[in-house]
Amino acid sequence: AATRHYTFDINLQNVTRLCHTKSMVTVNGQFPGPKIMAREGDRLLIKVVNHVQNNMSIHWHGIRQLRSGWADGPAYITQCPIQTGQSYVYNYTIVGQRGTLWWHAHISWLRSTVYGPIIILPKLGVPYPFQKPYKEVPILFGEWFNTDTEAIINQATITGGGPNVSDAYTINGLPGPLYNCSAKDTFKLKVKPGKTYMLRLINAALNDELFFSIANHSLTIVDADAVYVKPFTTDVILITPGQTYNVLLKTKPVHPNAAFFMAARPYVTGQGTFDNSTVAGILEYDHPSHVKTHPIFKPTLPALNDTAYATKFTNKLRSLGSKQFPANVPLKVDRQFFFTVGLGTNPCPKNQTCQGPTNSTKFAASINNISFVMPTTALLQSHYTGQSNGVYSPYFPMSPLIPFNYTGTPPNNTMVSNGTKLTVLPFNTSVELIMQDTSILGAESHPLHLHGFNFFVVGQGFGNFDKTKDPAKFNLVDPVERNTVGVPSGGWVAIRFLADNPGVWFMHCHLEVHTSWGLKMAWVVLDGKLPNQKVLPPPADLPKC
Numbered sequence: 001a002a003t004r005h006y007t008f009d010i011n012l013q014n015v016t017r018l019c020h021t022k023s024m025v026t027v028n029g030q031f032p033g034p035k036i037m038a039r040e041g042d043r044l045l046i047k048v049v050n051h052v053q054n055n056m057s058i059h060w061h062g063i064r065q066l067r068s069g070w071a072d073g074p075a076y077i078t079q080c081p082i083q084t085g086q087s088y089v090y091n092y093t094i095v096g097q098r099g100t101l102w103w104h105a106h107i108s109w110l111r112s113t114v115y116g117p118i119i120i121l122p123k124l125g126v127p128y129p130f131q132k133p134y135k136e137v138p139i140l141f142g143e144w145f146n147t148d149t150e151a152i153i154n155q156a157t158i159t160g161g162g163p164n165v166s167d168a169y170t171i172n173g174l175p176g177p178l179y180n181c182s183a184k185d186t187f188k189l190k191v192k193p194g195k196t197y198m199l200r201l202i203n204a205a206l207n208d209e210l211f212f213s214i215a216n217h218s219l220t221i222v223d224a225d226a227v228y229v230k231p232f233t234t235d236v237i238l239i240t241p242g243q244t245y246n247v248l249l250k251t252k253p254v255h256p257n258a259a260f261f262m263a264a265r266p267y268v269t270g271q272g273t274f275d276n277s278t279v280a281g282i283l284e285y286d287h288p289s290h291v292k293t294h295p296i297f298k299p300t301l302p303a304l305n306d307t308a309y310a311t312k313f314t315n316k317l318r319s320l321g322s323k324q325f326p327a328n329v330p331l332k333v334d335r336q337f338f339f340t341v342g343l344g345t346n347p348c349p350k351n352q353t354c355q356g357p358t359n360s361t362k363f364a365a366s367i368n369n370i371s372f373v374m375p376t377t378a379l380l381q382s383h384y385t386g387q388s389n390g391v392y393s394p395y396f397p398m399s400p401l402i403p404f405n406y407t408g409t410p411p412n413n414t415m416v417s418n419g420t421k422l423t424v425l426p427f428n429t430s431v432e433l434i435m436q437d438t439s440i441l442g443a444e445s446h447p448l449h450l451h452g453f454n455f456f457v458v459g460q461g462f463g464n465f466d467k468t469k470d471p472a473k474f475n476l477v478d479p480v481e482r483n484t485v486g487v488p489s490g491g492w493v494a495i496r497f498l499a500d501n502p503g504v505w506f507m508h509c510h511l512e513v514h515t516s517w518g519l520k521m522a523w524v525v526l527d528g529k530l531p532n533q534k535v536l537p538p539p540a541d542l543p544k545c
């Protein structure tokens with residue numbers, strides 16, 4: 001295994017899209033940011049130097065970070081932010097993972113411009129469990145805002161209302177020809193006929209799940225969140241913020257006299273606002289000779305609220321579960337948790353008018369009715385030094401504080417409680433977690449992301465979770481293993497994971513607006529007895545608050 005060094009200089013860069021130029025925070029002046037390339041087993045040393053006025057922190061989304069929580073990156077959870085003029089070296093080893101993951105800023109809304117791919121190849125000499133692709137291409141979905149996203153979220157926080165939506169979706173930073181003043185900013189993938197390409201799909205959008213398709217071509221999914229799956233072929237992919245897929249694209253055997261749009265647009269079930277628009281890129285066959293003008297075929301995407309399609313798609317995902325890559329689903333459960341996730345409200349401060357669901361309320365979001373309050377010091381440090389008193393409470397409720405009933409009338413009172421509460425787990429606890437969408441304020445699907453672990457998605461369904469009937473239907477043989485899962489709109493999802501990674505691990509909705517409103521919590525996994533079951537000591541350059 002190798003040690004790979006990267007330097008991320010955080011600096012400002014002028015970028016123009018849709019005829020709007022803005023100065024934005026980037027890594028090395030690149031948008032999207034630089035690609036991290038490694039092999040399974042490699043060690044990464046990434047020096048992040050902050051040259052801008054904003055505080056910075058970078059998360060390596062999906063990397064397990066075994067015992068190396070200091071390198072995980074969520075600000076105020078595992079580290080204090082890197083302040084102006086300071087630097088920090090993220091030091092971690094990639095253990096037992098290969099596929100596509102990504103990195104992004106994990107503070108405020110800076111991830112809107114600070115993100116990039118992590119490509120993990122198998123160990124040298126180990127082949128893919130599928131046909132070796134002719135070429136591999138990262139495809140990052142994102143959102144473009146004409147104005148500064150820090151201003152947008154600050155404004156929303158002050159008014160208590162919903163933040164402005166983005167002005168475009170992007171593929172590799174480019175909105176494509178269907179937006180005004182954007183044709184020149186179109187992602188083009190030049191391909192040869194009769195080849196297999198592997199697209200490494202990453203949804204880095206802030207606030208939308210996306211459907212993605214390429215006209216007249218189907219896609220074979222081979223990997224989800226850097227875990228191999230049983231290959232299956234589909235015309236349309238659903239990808240939530242935080243998720244990644246590797247998909248194989250077979251090009252046509254002979255040059256077609258056409259080009260093909262690849263396109264993505266949101267999957268939205270709530271009645272909330274969304275940007276009803278489509279990002280397009282072009283799949284263009286590399287013609288040897290002629291043909292400058294040819295028809296462009298467009299793909300058909302499901303309707304914006306096509307939950308039936310979304311469900312059919314998610315139900316098809318299965319772990320590969322081969323001898324070499326088994327699905328190690330925890331079969332016994334030590335602790336069971338039931339978390340309700342959803343939107344709610346906080347009271348508007350006195351003498352102020354708010355723009356929440358009413359004039360006297362601010363939007364809030366919660367898990368088990370607790371809207372998470374960010375601490376001002378890093379939780380992992382408080383835990384590690386045994387100084388959690390006054391920083392966090394170790395008593396996160398195991399089940400909801402207020403009753404809800406998806407099928408019933410919503411309660412009159414949508415108020416949530418606030419707090420910095422964590423769940424403490426002994427080392428190697430086997431956890432089953434049911435997450436239920438409360439749908440108290442709008443039925444929306446929530447892509448929940450867990451740091452520090454992969455989990456198995458053993459079940460999902462609609463309506464209220466029924467503990468007498470639903471567990472019998474759980475898939476404990478080959479459920480998909482991943483780090484981000486959509487809690488279905490008006491439904492529930494059941495996951496299992498083994499708490500074999502000591503530290504403090506964030507869990508949150510990967511829709512940035514819901515995270516800002518408090519749809520987040522954290523798990524403390526205690527050290528085990530053996531020396532290799534303990535959190536490693538913090539690095540000397542760990543930033544201070």
Ligand code: C2O
Nearest residue numbers: 059061074242449
């Ligand atoms: Cu990709 Cu805590 O996030």
